Amino acid sequence: MIVVVGAGPAGIAAALRAQECGARVTVVDDNPAPGGQIWRGDSNVWLTRFRASGIPFIASARVITGDAQAQTLLVETPEGARKLTWDKLIIAAGSRELFLPFPGWTLPGVFGAGGLQALAKSGLSVADKTVVIGGTGPLLLAVAAYLRQHGAHVKLIAEQASPAGLAGFAKELLRNPNKLLQGVALARHIAGSPYVTNCWIESATGQGRLEAVTLRQGRRTWTERCDFAAIGYGLVPDNELATFLMNSPNVVIAGTGELNLAILEGEIAGFTVAGYPERALGLYGKREKAHRFATALQHTFALRHELKSLPRPDTIVCRCEDVTFGLLCEFPNSRAAKLHTRCGMGPCQGRICGPAAEFLFGWNPGSLRPPLFPAKIGSLMPATTE
Amino acid sequence: MDAQDHQYNIALPGTTIDALIVGAGIVGAACARELSLAGLKVTVCDESDVIGGGATAAGMGHLAVMDDSEAQFALTSYSQTLWHELSPQLPAEAEYLPCGSLWVAADAEEMEEVNRKFRFYSARAIRVELLDEQQIAEAEPNLRPGLSGGLLMCAASVCYPPCAAAFLMKRITFLPGRRVIAVSSDGVDFADGTRLAAGLTILATGTEITRLVPNAPVYPRKGHLLITDRYPGFLNHQLIELGYLKSAHSTESDSVAFNVQPRQTGQILIGSSRQYGTEDPATESHMLSRMLARAVEYMPGLTELSAIRTWTGFRAATPDKLPLIGPCESLNNVYLATGHEGLGIATSLATARLLADHILGRASAISLEPYLPGRRFAAHG
Numbered sequence: 183m184i185v186v187v188g189a190g191p192a193g194i195a196a197a198l199r200a201q202e203c204g205a206r207v208t209v210v211d212d213n214p215a216p217g218g219q220i221w222r223g224d225s226n227v228w229l230t231r232f233r234a235s236g237i238p239f240i241a242s243a244r245v246i247t248g249d250a251q252a253q254t255l256l257v258e259t260p261e262g263a264r265k266l267t268w269d270k271l272i273i274a275a276g277s278r279e280l281f282l283p284f285p286g287w288t289l290p291g292v293f294g295a296g297g298l299q300a301l302a303k304s305g306l307s308v309a310d311k312t313v314v315i316g317g318t319g320p321l322l323l324a325v326a327a328y329l330r331q332h333g334a335h336v337k338l339i340a341e342q343a344s345p346a347g348l349a350g351f352a353k354e355l356l357r358n359p360n361k362l363l364q365g366v367a368l369a370r371h372i373a374g375s376p377y378v379t380n381c382w383i384e385s386a387t388g389q390g391r392l393e394a395v396t397l398r399q400g401r402r403t404w405t406e407r408c409d410f411a412a413i414g415y416g417l418v419p420d421n422e423l424a425t426f427l428m429n430s431p432n433v434v435i436a437g438t439g440e441l442n443l444a445i446l447e448g449e450i451a452g453f454t455v456a457g458y459p460e461r462a463l464g465l466y467g468k469r470e471k472a473h474r475f476a477t478a479l480q481h482t483f484a485l486r487h488e489l490k491s492l493p494r495p496d497t498i499v500c501r502c503e504d505v506t507f508g509l510l511c512e513f514p515n516s517r518a519a520k521l522h523t524r525c526g527m528g529p530c531q532g533r534i535c536g537p538a539a540e541f542l543f544g545w546n547p548g549s550l551r552p553p554l555f556p557a558k559i560g561s562l563m564p565a566t567t568e
Numbered sequence: 569m570d571a572q573d574h575q576y577n578i579a580l581p582g583t584t585i586d587a588l589i590v591g592a593g594i595v596g597a598a599c600a601r602e603l604s605l606a607g608l609k610v611t612v613c614d615e616s617d618v619i620g621g622g623a624t625a626a627g628m629g630h631l632a633v634m635d636d637s638e639a640q641f642a643l644t645s646y647s648q649t650l651w652h653e654l655s656p657q658l659p660a661e662a663e664y665l666p667c668g669s670l671w672v673a674a675d676a677e678e679m680e681e682v683n684r685k686f687r688f689y690s691a692r693a694i695r696v697e698l699l700d701e702q703q704i705a706e707a708e709p710n711l712r713p714g715l716s717g718g719l720l721m722c723a724a725s726v727c728y729p730p731c732a733a734a735f736l737m738k739r740i741t742f743l744p745g746r747r748v749i750a751v752s753s754d755g756v757d758f759a760d761g762t763r764l765a766a767g768l769t770i771l772a773t774g775t776e777i778t779r780l781v782p783n784a785p786v787y788p789r790k791g792h793l794l795i796t797d798r799y800p801g802f803l804n805h806q807l808i809e810l811g812y813l814k815s816a817h818s819t820e821s822d823s824v825a826f827n828v829q830p831r832q833t834g835q836i837l838i839g840s841s842r843q844y845g846t847e848d849p850a851t852e853s854h855m856l857s858r859m860l861a862r863a864v865e866y867m868p869g870l871t872e873l874s875a876i877r878t879w880t881g882f883r884a885a886t887p888d889k890l891p892l893i894g895p896c897e898s899l900n901n902v903y904l905a906t907g908h909e910g911l912g913i914a915t916s917l918a919t920a921r922l923l924a925d926h927i928l929g930r931a932s933a934i935s936l937e938p939y940l941p942g943r944r945f946a947a948h949g
Contacts, residue, residue: 529876559796559860560872564861
């Protein structure tokens, strides 16, 4: 039995390729439907094939722990906990957004860029709302296009990268005609919303909820009134399960970040794990190219160090436990800060503040222990094996 | 053994440190504070750069009085008094919560034990209350119905140990990230090749003691804990099953017991497990699951609560369940303050006070004798 964790592009590609090879496959995802973050609610050839494949899909299931020796996973579903056994495990857990703290980032109305798009996809009305988008990378453009299509007034897109960096990236785009076409299509959708480079949101203000953001470009700062701010500083891989099960030879990790790379890695993992690595041979060249593109993306949209000085002493870094930047500055590492300030001890288990502290202070993330997600106590008690 | 037998030259010529304390856990921190208050120049070193990062961080922080032996009672009750005196000074982040603890009796046999404890504590002027079936249900509505009763230890409290340790360490010189590899009568050697001279050295290293004093009768005893999300009002007291006595004191096999604690945050800390013969710090799902199943037997509603984190720690256990406090038999000017098993947080203040009394030749409120490292241990253990 092959178990695939994650029904985003990589997980779906992996499951379908493994099934083609005749393997028994089950897919687990913590969302109610397949698609992951990027294909949430979409329709495309991969999703259509997956829905028609008959591959068992365990929905709304969080993997709360795994055992590399026993080759099991403990998953929590709305119907209770289940223990899954696997011969091979493909972890395609995807990524989450990186949140960088700045004054006012915890105000209602400030969202992750991907988060606001996901909310809009699940029914939040953005029609006639004024939105400022800030952060870095192509996701900002995709989100801007989506929000505009749904009636939002996107006042500005603040890209922290420099125009020089973007010019270098344009050359990389020319080597990837597909990407170029996507870019052109996006550009058409965002026409009319200024795309400002070297620019970032410095603070958000409002009485009880967001009313305005202050932007900075070089020495110039100015304020834009808005209903929503969508902030996207890139992605952090959801690598907790992969790290936890790292030393098992029967665990394969596939696809985080860029879409094409994720699909290719998923396909390669599916073929390989199902015992037909030769079928993946034709994919390695494409993966190399996709990998180069992803690396160029990372390079172009690397975070500038000025972003480290956005938080003020009273700016919250850990939202779960209300730990401020000023307090964290007193500690030498994440463990000391955690034990003495509760930073990262809340229900997000440090998923938000951990990567922020890594960026701000260079702190390594702490050790991983079950449950890998908050789980009902009942789910951590003896479960029957399937 | 009397303090006057030892004529320690606390400020040796050429040394600048009167007392070096190895280990920045709560016991080391408490010793540092006592000696510093007495006017000694104190330095604390630790191989980690975190104060209270070892067993201190793993413990529940239950400031309890226990009655396994007269000596255990003397140390725990003295220490509880000291905690009570200190509590107005503790900072908010030390989360001192005088919630009281409640021994839970599941049946008539355990109720007999409750009655014995009631008599024991009453005779020693410890505030306790007997609860019958109805009273215990009212005190803790989330306990399963049909329990026989319990004993409320009115003066017990809980705290968050790492921040309590940091408070005790305030204004004390701390050398972080320094691993001691050898101890002698005039100081220590660090792994980085440097030496540090000190008039006297206190080893408050928990289970690590056997690395520095190989014959010290201390064994690691692993425990698991779990903490939930915030559920204010779900639990009012620290609750311990009476079966805890049987499991906590079995020195042979792995055991679990119902032991839950309300945190000031509204979170619930769930214990406890005890294992010998392992030094692997990983959370073991079979032990965790046994421990939780035991807790749920007593509090069925726990199953629906959300668990956020689990962790493990190693208690420094001794054969007679009493700590090692006092001069090291084999080395002059070296003292031990370790072996506190599951009571390190609770007895840290009394440990430090007794040790300081001994070092400084002051009179003590209770006798140090039962805790002296040189005492005889029964062969079994």
